Structure formats: C-alpha cells, structure tokens
Amino acid sequence: MRMKLKILFKETYTLSKVRIASPVSTYSYEEAMTFAGLNDSYFVPKPKPVVNDVKTQEPADKKDKKSKKEKSAKSSKSSKGAGETADLKALLPPKPEPIPEPEPSAPVFNEDEKPCFIIVDIELSEPINKKRDIEDLNKEEVLNQITQDMYEKYHQFLEENDTFTGKTIKQNFLKWLQNLGAYEIYLTSITKAATLVVTNKFKYKGSSEKNTKLYQNYIGEIFRICNDSEGNPDYWFDYAVYNLEIKSCDKAFECLQEALSKKSTHRYSLMVFGALLADKGQKEDAETCLLNLMVQEPRWLEGIIIITFGK
Structure with a gap:
C-alpha cells in the first residue's frame, strides 16, 4: 500500500x-x-522482468553453407510464384499486444x-533533548552568547545598510533580524532560559488545593448549565444579549433563533428578534414577530412600553 x-x-x-x-x-x-x-x-x-527468447548465433561456416543451399532452393522454386510468399507471411508471429496500463x-x-x-x-524510552538544569545554563551563558551574536549581526547590518538614519535604524534592524530568522532564535532561547530559571529558583510555595476546588466547581457549573439548557431558552437569550454587548449582531441573531426553537413563545427573545429583523431591513417579518408577541402577551406592560417608546 x-x-x-x-x-x-x-x-x-x-x-x-x-x-x-x-x-x-x-x-x-x-x-x-x-x-x-x-x-x-x-x-x-x-x-519479474520478461526475458525474450534469443536464438544462439550459429558459426560463420554453417551460415555460408545455409546461404548456398537457400540460393539453390530459391532458383529451383522461383516458378512457384507469389502464392508461396503469402503463405510465408501467414507463418510469421503476430504483433505483440500493447502493455496494459x-x-x-x-x-x-x-x-x-x-x-x-x-x-x-x-x-521513546529516553527523550531526544534532555532537560537542562540550572548549572548547564550558567556554564553556557546563554544571554552572553545572544548579546555577542546580536553585536556581530548589528555590525553586519550597518555594513549592508549604511543609508538608514538614527530614527529608523532600530525598526529596520528588527525587521532585518526577523527576515534573517535570528530574531525568532533569540526569542526562543530567552524564553527557554527564563522558564528554566523561574521553575528552578522561584518555585510556588503556596497550596494548590484552592485552585483545585475552584476548578472542580467551575467544571460542575459547566455540566449543570449544559444539562439544564437543553430545553431552556433563557441561556440562549443571555448569550444573545452578551453578543449584542460586544457588537456581534449575527451571533446574537443565531442565538435568538435557537432560543425560539426551544420555546416559540419566549417573549424576550421575540422582542429582541423583532428589533434585529427591523435593523436588517426586514420590516414585514419584524412586524409579524412583534404582533405575535402582542397577541400572546397582551398584559405584558414592560414589553409594551419597550416596543412603544424604545429606540
């Protein structure tokens, strides 16, 4: 395969x-x-490769004898005409078939x-790159090596680009390092060195029990919301309000559609959904949605005031 x-x-x-x-x-x-x-x-x-059958070559003296016999045979059989030549062509092997693809x-x-x-x-039983301890970091002097290499790169940059002024030389040097690939190497090396120093010298001395309990409560709350929200449109309406606050009207529109699919008479979803339809220019659909709300909730004073005096 x-x-x-x-x-x-x-x-x-x-x-x-x-x-x-x-x-x-x-x-x-x-x-x-x-x-x-x-x-x-x-x-x-x-x-296996196909081997063609090749006849062995005969000695030269035998060829001469055969050629003499063939000449005498041709002279004696010349009277037979072209009929025998057609028979000889029929005795030839047929053309080989083309090799299939x-x-x-x-x-x-x-x-x-x-x-x-x-x-x-x-x-792997052992990692390819073993963990580096703090002693190895001090011996190699990573920061000093980076500084020395950056100093050499800076002189190379000045030799290749001597037209830059003092105001733009810093930005152009950073772009030059990024194009060269050295900037990413510097950043990765410093990140590894800083991570190693922090994990070895500044260990967390507090207790992680509080964080563990908070995480358990957080996961439990997520599962509770997921299980309770299967037929509850309030969660979808709250998420729609959040999307409206962050100016994401399309996501809010989808959330309201989901809320109305759970409960078609959800009054808050109907009211906001009608307002979004009006903003989209679908006046007739918005009017139908709000009229449906007024018929279902004729005594809902809050909704009537918002629809009548709201902007």
Missing part, C-alpha cells in the same frame, strides 16, 4: 512520543516507485464506507 505519512504532535521541549497516521490504499507498484521510492514489498514482491491505487473503505487508517504510536 502507498502511505502518506503525517506526524501529529505538538511542539514541546522534550519529545518522547510521536503518532503517525496513514490512510490505507490498494498496492500499486508503479505508484510506490514514483511517490515512495519503494523497490520491493514483503506482501507483493517485485514483478497499471491500475492506480484506490483508498480502502470499511463496512460503514469510511476510509481506513493505520495509526502507529512511537514512544
């Missing part, structure tokens, strides 16, 4: 596990040679018509 490999992992300081996922497809020798450079396979071996590989699907994948987890 032809495998298109894709490594799925997040960037970390120490890499110890890699997951490789590959779609499964039928085997094609030509595509395996073209895309993967695979010369042979354990499951489907390389096809190889079948292309095709993806393999399971019984549910979903593509099949092969997933391989490769885990």
Whole structure:
C-alpha cells in the first residue's frame, strides 16, 4: 500500500512520543516507485522482468553453407510464384499486444464506507533533548552568547545598510533580524532560559488545593448549565444579549433563533428578534414577530412600553 505519512504532535521541549497516521490504499507498484521510492514489498514482491527468447548465433561456416543451399532452393522454386510468399507471411508471429496500463491505487473503505487508517504510536524510552538544569545554563551563558551574536549581526547590518538614519535604524534592524530568522532564535532561547530559571529558583510555595476546588466547581457549573439548557431558552437569550454587548449582531441573531426553537413563545427573545429583523431591513417579518408577541402577551406592560417608546 502507498502511505502518506503525517506526524501529529505538538511542539514541546522534550519529545518522547510521536503518532503517525496513514490512510490505507490498494498496492500499486508503479505508484510506490514514483511517490515512495519503494523497490520491493514483503506482501507483493517485485514483478519479474520478461526475458525474450534469443536464438544462439550459429558459426560463420554453417551460415555460408545455409546461404548456398537457400540460393539453390530459391532458383529451383522461383516458378512457384507469389502464392508461396503469402503463405510465408501467414507463418510469421503476430504483433505483440500493447502493455496494459497499471491500475492506480484506490483508498480502502470499511463496512460503514469510511476510509481506513493505520495509526502507529512511537514512544521513546529516553527523550531526544534532555532537560537542562540550572548549572548547564550558567556554564553556557546563554544571554552572553545572544548579546555577542546580536553585536556581530548589528555590525553586519550597518555594513549592508549604511543609508538608514538614527530614527529608523532600530525598526529596520528588527525587521532585518526577523527576515534573517535570528530574531525568532533569540526569542526562543530567552524564553527557554527564563522558564528554566523561574521553575528552578522561584518555585510556588503556596497550596494548590484552592485552585483545585475552584476548578472542580467551575467544571460542575459547566455540566449543570449544559444539562439544564437543553430545553431552556433563557441561556440562549443571555448569550444573545452578551453578543449584542460586544457588537456581534449575527451571533446574537443565531442565538435568538435557537432560543425560539426551544420555546416559540419566549417573549424576550421575540422582542429582541423583532428589533434585529427591523435593523436588517426586514420590516414585514419584524412586524409579524412583534404582533405575535402582542397577541400572546397582551398584559405584558414592560414589553409594551419597550416596543412603544424604545429606540
């Protein structure tokens, strides 16, 4: 099978596990040679080359004797005419058939018509990049090396760009470092060094029990809202109000639609939904929505005042 490999992992300081996922497809020798450079396979071996049968060459003296016999035979049989030449052409072997084109590989699907994948987890017993301690950091003097390299880069920048003035030289130097790729290296090195220093010298001495309890309460509140909001339109209306406060009217419109799908007589959702329809220029739909609200809630004083005197 032809495998298109894709490594799925997040960037970390120490890499110890890699997951490789590959779609499964039928085997094609030509595509395996073209895309993967695979010369042979354990499951489907390389096809054997077709060897043409070549007759061995005869000695020269035998050829001479045969040529003399053929000449005498031709002279004696010249009277037979062109009929025998046609018979000789019929005795010739037929032309070989053209080589069929190889079948292309095709993806393999399971019984549910979903593509099949092969997933391989490769885990290392030891990380490739070992954790650096504070002593190694002090020995290498990372910050001093960065300063020295930046000093050399700055002189190189001045030699290549001597037309910049003092006001713009700082910004142009930073852009030059970014284009060169050195700025990202400096930033990564300083971040690693600072992280190592903070985790080793300034450890957290407090208790994490309070944060653990807060996290548990937070997760419990999320599950409670998710379970209670299945048929409750109030949560969708509150989310719509939040989106209106951050000027996201399209999301608020969708939230109100969801709230009305839970309860078509939800009066606050009907009122705000009608106002949004009016802002979108859909006057007739807005009027229908507000009239529906007035029919369903004729004694709702708050809504009547907002609709009548609201802007």
